[in-house]
Amino acid sequence: MSSPRTVRHRLAADAGLLVVAAAFVxxxxxxxxxxxxxxxxxxxxxxxxxTLDNFDAVLTPDITFTPLLNxxxxxxxxxxxxxxxxxxxxxxxxxxxxxxxxxxxxxxxFATCLPITAIMVPVYALFVxxxxxxxxQGTIFFFAASQLPFxxxxxxxxxxxxxxxxxxxxxxxxxxxxxxxxxIVLPLMGPGVxxxxxxxxxxxxxxxxxxxxxxxxPEQMPASxxxxxxxxxxxxxxxxxxxxxxxxxxxxxxxxxxxxxxxFGGGFALGGAVxx
Amino acid sequence: xxxxxxxxxxxxxxxxVRRPLTRALPLAPSLVxxxxxxxxxxxxxxxxxxxxxxxTGQAHSSFVGFDNFTAAFRDDAFLNAVWxxxxxxxxxxLIGQNTLGLALAALMQRxxxxxxxxxxxxxxxxxxxxxxxxxxxxxxFFRREGTLNAILDWLHLPTQNxxxxxxxxxxxxxxxxxxxxxSMLVYSAALGEIxxxxxxxxEMDGAGGWRRMWHITLPMIRRSIGTNLMLNTLQTLSxxxxxxxxxxxxxxxxxxxxxxxxxxxxxxxxxIGYGTAVALLLLVVGSLFSLVYMRLLRSEA
Numbered sequence: 001m002s003s004p005r006t007v008r009h010r011l012a013a014d015a016g017l018l019v020v021a022a023a024f025v026x027x028x029x030x031x032x033x034x035x036x037x038x039x040x041x042x043x044x045x046x047x048x049x050x051t052l053d054n055f056d057a058v059l060t061p062d063i064t065f066t067p068l069l070n071x072x073x074x075x076x077x078x079x080x081x082x083x084x085x086x087x088x089x090x091x092x093x094x095x096x097x098x099x100x101x102x103x104x105x106x107x108x109x110f111a112t113c114l115p116i117t118a119i120m121v122p123v124y125a126l127f128v129x130x131x132x133x134x135x136x137q138g139t140i141f142f143f144a145a146s147q148l149p150f151x152x153x154x155x156x157x158x159x160x161x162x163x164x165x166x167x168x169x170x171x172x173x174x175x176x177x178x179x180x181x182x183x184i185v186l187p188l189m190g191p192g193v194x195x196x197x198x199x200x201x202x203x204x205x206x207x208x209x210x211x212x213x214x215x216x217x218p219e220q221m222p223a224s225x226x227x228x229x230x231x232x233x234x235x236x237x238x239x240x241x242x243x244x245x246x247x248x249x250x251x252x253x254x255x256x257x258x259x260x261x262x263x264f265g266g267g268f269a270l271g272g273a274v275x276x
Numbered sequence: 277x278x279x280x281x282x283x284x285x286x287x288x289x290x291x292x293v294r295r296p297l298t299r300a301l302p303l304a305p306s307l308v309x310x311x312x313x314x315x316x317x318x319x320x321x322x323x324x325x326x327x328x329x330x331x332t333g334q335a336h337s338s339f340v341g342f343d344n345f346t347a348a349f350r351d352d353a354f355l356n357a358v359w360x361x362x363x364x365x366x367x368x369x370l371i372g373q374n375t376l377g378l379a380l381a382a383l384m385q386r387x388x389x390x391x392x393x394x395x396x397x398x399x400x401x402x403x404x405x406x407x408x409x410x411x412x413x414x415x416x417f418f419r420r421e422g423t424l425n426a427i428l429d430w431l432h433l434p435t436q437n438x439x440x441x442x443x444x445x446x447x448x449x450x451x452x453x454x455x456x457x458x459s460m461l462v463y464s465a466a467l468g469e470i471x472x473x474x475x476x477x478x479e480m481d482g483a484g485g486w487r488r489m490w491h492i493t494l495p496m497i498r499r500s501i502g503t504n505l506m507l508n509t510l511q512t513l514s515x516x517x518x519x520x521x522x523x524x525x526x527x528x529x530x531x532x533x534x535x536x537x538x539x540x541x542x543x544x545x546x547x548i549g550y551g552t553a554v555a556l557l558l559l560v561v562g563s564l565f566s567l568v569y570m571r572l573l574r575s576e577a
Contacts, residue, residue, distance in 0.1 A: 006386075013386035020380060021395040024402055024453065026423055027413035034416075042422040081309070089306035092299050100300075106570065111314060113507070113566035115514035117535045118558040121542040121551045122321035123313075125329065145313030148306055177299075206406030208517030227408050228521075239416070246409045257404045 031243045040240035054244035063226075063241075064248060071222035071249075073136060074211065075204040078143035082200045083193065085144070086151035091181050093152070094159040095167075105156070111149035120213045127214060134216040143210060147200045154199070158192025159185060191263065198260045202253045223249045318559065325553040330546050337549065344553035354554065356529055357537035361513070364448055364533050369512040372452035374505060377459020381467050382489070384460075396460070403457030411521030414450035415439070418522070443523045443531035450518055455511060459504055466500035467493070499572060506569035513562055534558050 026044055034040035035054050037047035058064050093101055123142060124133070132138030166188070167180045175183070186193060204210075208224045215221055227249065230242045325344060329337035348354045380399065384392045402410065417423045418438040425435040438446045470493065478488050494501070516535040519525065525532035525540065532540070534554060542551025 009386050010388055013383040014388055014391040016383045017380065017387050017391050017395040020376070021391075021398045024395075024398045027417045027453065028398065028401060030416050030423060031409075031413055042416045042419045043426045044423045045426075085305040085309060088302035088304075091302050093303075096299050098300075104303075109570055109573075110563070110566050111310070113510050113562065113569055114318075115510060115535075115558060115562040117514035117516050118538070118555045118562060119314075119317045119321055121538060121548060121555050122324060123317045124542075125324060125548050125552070126317055126320050141309065142313045145309040148309055148314075152306060178302075181302075202404070206408075208406075208408045208520070212517075224406055224408050224517075227412070242412065246412060250405050250409050253406065254401065254404055257400075261400075 031246050034240050034243035035247050037240055040238075040243060042239060054238075054240040055248070057238075058241050058245045058248070063229075064223075064245060066219065067221055067223040067226040068249070070136075070220055070226075071205060071224065074139060074143065074222050075201050077136075077140040078147065078204055079197060079201045081140065081144040082147045082151045083155075083197050086148060086155040086196060087181070087186060087193065089152050090155035090159045091177070091185070093156045095164070095177070105153070108149045108152050112153055116146045117209055120209055124213050133214060134220070136215075136220060139211060139214045142214060143204050143207075146210070147203060151196050151200055154196050155192065158189045158195070161192070162188045194263075195260060198256045202256055205253050321552055321556055321559065324549055325556040327549045328547075329549040329552070340549070344550050345557075347550065348553060348557070353529060353532075354537065357532050357534045357554075360444055360531065361533040363444055364451070364515075365509055365512045367445070368448040368451035368455070369508040370505065372448065373455045373459045373508050373512075374501075376452060376456045377504070378463045378501075380456070380460045381463035382493075384464060385467055399460055400457045402453050403455065405454075407454075407517040408521055410450070410454045411518045414446070414453060414518075415522045418446045418449075439523055440527055443527065447519045447522055447531050450522060451512060451515060454518065455508065458511075459508060462500055462504045463497065466497040470496050499575070502572040503569060506565055506572065510562055510565050510569070513558065513565075 030042075030044045033044060033047055036050045036052070037045075038049055038051045038053060040047075040054070092098070093105065127133040127138055127142075132141075162185050166184055167177075170180045170184055171177075206224060211222050212225050215225070218226070223245075227242075227245060230237055230245070324337070326339055326341060327337045328340045328343070380395065384396070387395075405413075415422075419425075420435075420437040420440075424438065428435045436442070474492060474496075475488060478492050483491070514535060515533070516539070519531055519533060519536055523531045525536040529537070535558070538551045538554040538558065540551075541554060542548050
């Protein structure tokens with residue numbers, strides 16, 4: 001079926017893509033190879049002997065377990081808060097017509113795009129004044145708020161896709177709107193809720209600036225900040241261990257992404273952002 | 277909240293009486309969070325940008341009007357940060373992420389499935405990695421004893437200490453590496469929606485690849501281009517961790533974009549008021565882009 005011309009085009013496209021892929025893969029290859037290399041340095045090279053010593057060395061409470069647990073607490077807590085608030089907020093926005101809906105949604109969309117980095121200095125100053133600085137709960141609240149506009153926007157779009165008829169049947173049977181949200185709407189938009197949850201979690205897991213500004217004591221630091229210690233406090237950098245830790249820290253988000261992308265298609269998070 | 281208009285639904289719950297307030301109640305948790313932790317800091321930002329608040333002795337800050345802003349525009353370090361932010365945004369977002377993303381998406385339309393999948397996976401992997409990890413990987417790549425120089429050496433090309441001689445270029449490349457996946461996904465979706473008949477008809481009429489791209493494909497996806505450019509730019513304006521890990525804004529201040537300048541003024545030099553004035557400017561620029569983005573979305577609907 002394919003003419004020589006389309007074959008030639010395909011080969012050219014393949015070659016082009018492979019060149020880009022090779023350039024992109026080099027930094028990734030470094031982290032994987034170095035983690036297994038007993039004598040890792042800054043170059044991509046075939047290890048002179050495969051070892052798991054680097055992983056052994058970093059799998060201590062101090063280096064890995066406490067920061068990861070902190071990350072989990074921080075991002076897990078904030079994700080729960082974000083998803084719960086967004087699901088509740090999306091319900092009236094999706095179900096009832098009111099003249100406040102459009103201005104509210106416009107504000108939310110506007111806030112989605114604001115550079116959160118810019119407000120970290122005033123947030124720090126504010127947190128100092130209200131004694132929320134260096135607290136897990138303060139950081140969780142801010143994280144949730146920063147993720148909330150996008151979460152509400154996505155959640156509302158997904159909720160619009162659930163037909164109203166099923167709910168109306170439940171209402172005639174005497175269910176309250178809260179019950180119909182929990183029992184009918186949310187289960188029907190399960191994939192949507194999963195996307196919002198995973199997206200929020202992944203964004204926060206990788207965020208460096210927010211915990212870097214709002215947390216001070218080393219014992220509370222999540223992995224995104226504690227990874228800096230490999231450079232600062234421990235003297236000479238052991239690159240193999242840095243690579244091993246990078247892999248351990250990155251694995252959860254990559255797995256979550258693959259899980260969601262597999263089920264809901266590649267650009268899962270883009271549906272709400274680009275189509276509006 | 278006043279009663280809602282044009283509402284003809286069956287009212288759930290007791291009695292069937294209209295209760296707009298009860299209806300709006302689910303919005304409460306979000307509203308509280310957004311007002312306290314997002315709108316609050318933004319308002320506070322707009323306030324302290326006009327004061328001389330310092331990290332030490334916070335009780336004695338006073339209102340200084342536009343002093344912070346006039347000082348900024350006279351400050352060479354600030355102007356340097358504005359310039360570098362511009363360079364960083366144009367190089368990495370407008371040119372790098374956008375063009376490379378479009379090129380990848382266009383090539384993927386024709387490539388074989390395996391190559392498409394492999395390339396997509398690699399590019400997306402760079403995007404999904406946490407910011408700091410991406411920073412380290414690119415740091416290792418660009419360091420004097422890193423991979424890039426090893427390759428150049430092997431090709432008998434001159435090597436350099438990239439992070440020292442061309443730091444802004446190095447962090448821009450890092451941002452391209454990290455952010456291209458987004459554009460690639462946006463453009464893949466957009467190109468996928470162009471009906472095959474149109475491109476085939478153009479091909480029949482003898483339009484070559486470049487002309488088809490320029491006269492047919494690009495006009496058809498111009499809205500995706502617009503929204504993608506806005507989102508890329510906003511993303512790039514707020515990059516902090518990537519640059520922080522790779523260069524700390526240095527050497528000197530040769531890769532110090534506005535977020536890093538803001539951080540340095542507020543914390544290393546303890547001038548919160550001044551740092552916040554810079555933050556406010558960044559916020560205003562971000563808001564303008566955000567408004568343009570909303571405009572683009574509306575015209576699309």
